[in-house]
Amino acid sequence: MNSAVFELYRDEPPQAASPLAADVPLSIRELTVSYGEKPAVLAVSATVPPESMTAIVGPNGAGKSTLLKAALGIVPSLSGQVLVYGKPLSQAMHRIAYVPQRASVDWDFPTRVIDVVLMGLYRELGLLRFVRHQHKEKALACLHRVGMADFAYRQIGQLSGGQQQRVFLARALAQDADLYLLDEPFAGVDAATEKAIIDVLKSLKAEHKTAVCVHHDLSTVTQYFDHVLLINVRKIAEGPVASTFTEENLQKTYGGRLATAHIDELKLPEPQR
Amino acid sequence: MGAEFVQLSLTPLLIGVLAAVACALPGNFLILRRQALVGDAISHVVLPGIVVAFLITGTVSTWPMLLGASGAAVVAVVVIEAIRRVGRIDPGAAMGVTFTSLFAAGVLLLEQSDTSGVHLDVEHALYGNLESLIWLSAEGWGSLLDPVALADLPPELLRMAAVALLISVLMIIFWRPLKLSTFDEGFANAVGLPTAVISFSLVICAAVAAVAAFDAVGSIIVIAMFICPPAAARLMTNRLEIQVLWSVAFAVLSAVLGYVLAGYGPLWLGGANAVSAAGMIATVSGVILAITCLFAPHRARTGTPKGN
Numbered sequence: 001m002n003s004a005v006f007e008l009y010r011d012e013p014p015q016a017a018s019p020l021a022a023d024v025p026l027s028i029r030e031l032t033v034s035y036g037e038k039p040a041v042l043a044v045s046a047t048v049p050p051e052s053m054t055a056i057v058g059p060n061g062a063g064k065s066t067l068l069k070a071a072l073g074i075v076p077s078l079s080g081q082v083l084v085y086g087k088p089l090s091q092a093m094h095r096i097a098y099v100p101q102r103a104s105v106d107w108d109f110p111t112r113v114i115d116v117v118l119m120g121l122y123r124e125l126g127l128l129r130f131v132r133h134q135h136k137e138k139a140l141a142c143l144h145r146v147g148m149a150d151f152a153y154r155q156i157g158q159l160s161g162g163q164q165q166r167v168f169l170a171r172a173l174a175q176d177a178d179l180y181l182l183d184e185p186f187a188g189v190d191a192a193t194e195k196a197i198i199d200v201l202k203s204l205k206a207e208h209k210t211a212v213c214v215h216h217d218l219s220t221v222t223q224y225f226d227h228v229l230l231i232n233v234r235k236i237a238e239g240p241v242a243s244t245f246t247e248e249n250l251q252k253t254y255g256g257r258l259a260t261a262h263i264d265e266l267k268l269p270e271p272q273r
Numbered sequence: 274m275g276a277e278f279v280q281l282s283l284t285p286l287l288i289g290v291l292a293a294v295a296c297a298l299p300g301n302f303l304i305l306r307r308q309a310l311v312g313d314a315i316s317h318v319v320l321p322g323i324v325v326a327f328l329i330t331g332t333v334s335t336w337p338m339l340l341g342a343s344g345a346a347v348v349a350v351v352v353i354e355a356i357r358r359v360g361r362i363d364p365g366a367a368m369g370v371t372f373t374s375l376f377a378a379g380v381l382l383l384e385q386s387d388t389s390g391v392h393l394d395v396e397h398a399l400y401g402n403l404e405s406l407i408w409l410s411a412e413g414w415g416s417l418l419d420p421v422a423l424a425d426l427p428p429e430l431l432r433m434a435a436v437a438l439l440i441s442v443l444m445i446i447f448w449r450p451l452k453l454s455t456f457d458e459g460f461a462n463a464v465g466l467p468t469a470v471i472s473f474s475l476v477i478c479a480a481v482a483a484v485a486a487f488d489a490v491g492s493i494i495v496i497a498m499f500i501c502p503p504a505a506a507r508l509m510t511n512r513l514e515i516q517v518l519w520s521v522a523f524a525v526l527s528a529v530l531g532y533v534l535a536g537y538g539p540l541w542l543g544g545a546n547a548v549s550a551a552g553m554i555a556t557v558s559g560v561i562l563a564i565t566c567l568f569a570p571h572r573a574r575t576g577t578p579k580g581n
Binding site for chain 2: 115128171
């Protein structure tokens with residue numbers, strides 16, 4: 001297997017070189033994050049191209065989620081710079097929608113599906129504005145996009161894992177953002193949900209929006225994404241999937257942890273036996 | 274139920290109700306944030322705070338007591354956080370260690386200092402003095418319109434009313450940020466909410482409620498009201514808005530029923546003396562929780578996936 005083989009399979013042209021800073025959805029420079037003595041993310045720089053579907057890929061504990069959270073200012077970074085459409089995060093928060101890991105919240109929380117989606121309208125509603133008909137309509141429309149409109153008035157604890165994930169995606173859609181950051185959206189979801197999420201992400205791309213997913217399923221990277229960032233605490237590689245998602249880069253990213261058997265499971269083009 | 278009721282029972286009842294509501298409101302969020310023990314911790318550390326304030330100022334007047342208690346609450350929150358981070362142990366254990374040792378230190382301090390001249394003892398700290406908060410100058414319902422009599426209302430009533438009102442108003446204004454950051458802190462952060470400030474403010478609110486209630490009703494009620502009414506309310510509904518209303522209803526019910534049962538219950542049973550109202554109110558709230566555990570509509574929440 002070598003990178004030349006991949007070239008046959010890529011369906012996207014390489015990204016145009018250096019677009020204007022204000023067009024770059026997310027630009028990370030030398031970002032370092034540490035929870036204790038060991039850094040979780042070390043001097044990672046990355047550029048997410050406009051209208052791309054970017055996957056952040058790496059082994060467990062490689063700092064994928066941490067990188068995303070640090071880019072959003074949810075966890076403090078030791079050093080580095082984050083620009084969102086050319087502006088510091090504080091001036092561009094309204095252009096970002098965030099989908100946290102499903103397991104990060106308590107689904108027994110006493111609230112209904114539609115209330116969760118309405119949380120995506122927080123910037124619009126503020127502290128005291130009443131939820132009006134138009135807000136509910138918007139929330140229902142977002143639920144409809146992920147195929148969950150029938151569940152609007154259910155308690156969230158009654159949903160399956162995949163349905164919960166779709167509700168989170170609907171909440172992000174309600175934010176009307178330009179850049180969507182998703183933390184493991186496909187983790188532990190059923191096939192119907194996986195398809196629903198992919199359809200939404202594709203429609204976002206068609207609307208000239210950008211999506212970045214922390215992704216752990218190597219077998220679907222080539223299928224779902226056009227751009228990839230490989231990290232293992234440090235950045236290993238970034239670029240179009242076709243030229244970057246290579247066995248060589250994966251070996252560098254996963255080190256000894258990526259067994260040969262694992263590589264065989266990837267739906268990567270195989271040379272003729 | 275006339276003049277005697279207004280003079281002897283009206284103000285303790287109101288103070289009990291207001292204290293119960295002031296504690297139950299933040300209790301809803303503390304429980305959902307898995308911080309129910311924070312209320313417990315705060316109400317215990319109030320004792321050493323008050324003793325230290327007494328030792329410094331030599332009086333048991335309101336403001337030094339409130340400052341001492343608030344100071345102790347803040348110290349406790351900082352110590353809990355420090356133990357959790359430095360010792361890397363479970364938050365529940367950190368709270369348990371902090372409040373028991375601070376409360377014990379308070380008891381020791383109290384025993385060693387000369388408080389014979391003032392009304393300050395361990396029993397008071399636990400049970401409060403609800404029954405003694407009577408309205409001496411009241412002569413009947415008409416006194417509610419008499420400025421002279423009103424001026425003689427127990428100061429605890431006004432203090433408790435002000436705190437209950439403050440907490441209610443804050444909760445209404447900051448409802449959305451509070452709910453959002455309690456449910457999903459990461460998302461709340463990403464929409465720009467200062468989640469650390471919200472979290473700390475909630476604990477401060479709980480501390481204010483605990484400190485104000487402590488003086489009048491003692492720490493037993495405070496601990497019970499932070500946990501029992503919200504926990505029972507959670508079993509009644511699957512919506513936070515309605516849960517909070519239920520928790521207020523249960524808090525009021527506990528206070529009224531507990532007060533009446535403490536005053537008259539033993540007599541009905543042939544006993545001679547009334548029992549502690551604070552103890553009875555806390556007991557009633559526990560009984561309400563037990564009943565909801567057995568019969569409430571949402572007690573069996575499985576969260577079972579319904580397939581796809």
